Amino acid sequence: MIWAAEVVGGAALVVTAIAVIPQTARMIRTRSTAGVSPVWAMLGVVSTGVWTAYTAARGLWWATVADALSCLSYVSSVVVLARHGVSPRIGAGLIWFAVFVAGYIAGDLAGVLMISRIRRSGRDVVRIASRPST
Numbered sequence: 001m002i003w004a005a006e007v008v009g010g011a012a013l014v015v016t017a018i019a020v021i022p023q024t025a026r027m028i029r030t031r032s033t034a035g036v037s038p039v040w041a042m043l044g045v046v047s048t049g050v051w052t053a054y055t056a057a058r059g060l061w062w063a064t065v066a067d068a069l070s071c072l073s074y075v076s077s078v079v080v081l082a083r084h085g086v087s088p089r090i091g092a093g094l095i096w097f098a099v100f101v102a103g104y105i106a107g108d109l110a111g112v113l114m115i116s117r118i119r120r121s122g123r124d125v126v127r128i129a130s131r132p133s134t
Helices: 002-019 021-030 038-057 061-083 090-110
Strands: 114-120 123-129
Touching (some): 002 021, 002 061, 021 061
């Protein structure tokens, strides 16, 4: 059953990676950025960039590739917006990145449950344990 989760997760990553392309292509084709939020594009860059770093750190290389492609899709939208004179809203991206960092720190300080995989009898078992207090 684990393979089914991997297939669904992989499909979701592929869809995410290509979802931005039609919007970017439309901006290039029509030479118009009307109705396209620069904040959306910047939040997408930051979100997919963080996911790329996370999956790379976890060694999930198939997911890292898909996340990196998603990030590049959002970066291309930011570039097209900037070429049409729309400010990329870097401040919004920095604020969103700060939210990710704050969430990570808060979770770490609160001792959020850690989930790890261990091998038992030749198969993966998920173990949930509280972070040891110091």
